[in-house]
Amino acid sequence: MTSTPETPLRRTPLHAAHLKAGARMVPFGGWDMPVQYAGVKAEHDAVRTRAGVFDVSHMGEFRVQGPDAGAFLQRVTTNDVMKLKPGRAQYNWLPNEAGGLVDDIYVYRVGEQEFLLVVNASNIGKDWAHLQQHAADFSVQLSDESDRWGLLAVQGPEAEALLQPHTDVNLSAKKKNAYFPARLLGFDVWLARTGYTGEDGFEVFVKADEAEALWDRLLALGLTPAGLGARDTLRLEAGFPLYGHEFADDLHPLASTYTWVVKDKEHVGRAGMQAAPPVKLIGLALERVPVREGYPVLLNGERVGQVTSGTSSPTLGHPIAMALVQSDAAQADAYEVEVRGKAHPARRVELPFYKRA
Incomplete structure (x- = not known):
């Protein structure tokens, strides 16, 4: 993605901190974001073995309030929002009328009539318009709080131990998908036991004008700053889909391994889904040659699909990829991936590639 004088790249509240840390900055979804600091492998390994911190302040936040807040979200999402109790969060989908996805999101229940949605950065405008379109039939108030929050993701097996001495909440009592207010390193924040790396950790919602100071204090604890490069290798090892790769407006989301996200209820796009x-x-696992998005996947010499995401796995030590292939060709044990005109052997493996024991 390129920027023009008419569409300058947006900056998160941590932009100056990234430059100070020597980050290599790249355009991402309309934002100027750090792709790496010390290097992708070093940052990836830090998250897998200790703990790292990511700036994910480019994500969007929408607040949904009112007597019909729950009913509205039941209609516009596929998962069962009403099963959420206040202080709990869930992964969810925003379907379109045809049964594709407007976005994949996280839903946090703040109270009986109040929810917070976190949406992908590149989809903020599209998601907002979609929700506004469907809100007319419900007694709800929607507010876009994307500029209000800084969002930091502290991820890794040592995340809890590093944060616990500096907060007023017993973190060990907070299970996966908990969402709660806390005092952390002198700041009033909201913490969610969620993440996108396959490791334990917490996502930290902090006021935008306090984000840089909190970031500096987290680094002082020994957390490794990590960029988009490590975020991508970590999420791919964990088998997490990425919107624009494994999901899209015109892709059937049940092609993924996330069929559990769709519950038996009335929702937008139900018929198409x-x-x-x-x-x-x-x-797919390969021996030596890394593959990238768009590379053809072959079965018995015939093209049956294409790679959606690929990398050389730092944890596993060999290339891995996710691919969308024709349903009638999805149970083979061996495929080939074409790289610059040459076919390279690939074996089918179950997702995720990596899961912490």
Whole structure:
């Protein structure tokens, strides 16, 4: 993605801190974001073995309030929002009328009539318009709080131990998908036991004008700053889909391994989603040659799909990829991936590639 004088790249509240830390900055979803600091492998390994911190302040935040807040979200999402109690969060989808995805999101229940949605940075405008379109039939108030919050993701097996001495909440009592207010390193924040790395950790909602000071204090604890490069290798090892790669407006989301996100209820796009997906998402492992998005996947010499995400796995020590292939070709054990005109062997493996024991 390139910027023009008419569409300058946006900056998170931590932009100056990234430059100070020597980050390599790249355009991402309309934002100027750090792709790496010391290096992707070093940052990846730090999160897998200790703890790192990511700036994810480019994500969008929408607040949904009112007597019909729950009913509204039941209609516009596929998961069962009403099962959420205050202080709990869930992964969810925003479907479109045809059964594709407007976005994949996280829903946090703040109170009986109040929710917070976190949406992908590149989809903020599209998601906002979609929600506004469907809100007319409900007694709800929507507010875009994307500029209000800084969002930091503290991830890794030592995340809890590093944060616990500096907060007023017993973190060990907070299970996965908990969402709660806390005092952390002198700041009033909201913490969520969520993340996108396959490791334990907490996402920290902090006032935008306090984000840089909190970031500096987290680094002083020994957390490793990590950029988009490590975030991508970590999420791919964990088998997490990325919007724009494994999901899109015109991709059947049940092609993924996340069929549990769709509950038996009335929701936008339900009819389209009930059709059988023409493709399936599979995991591939290769021996030596890394593959990238768009590379053809072959079965018996015939193209049956394409790579959606690929990398050389720092944890596993060999290339891995996710690919969408024709449903009737999704159960083979061996495929080939074409790289610059040459076919390289790939074996199908179950997702996720990595899961902490």
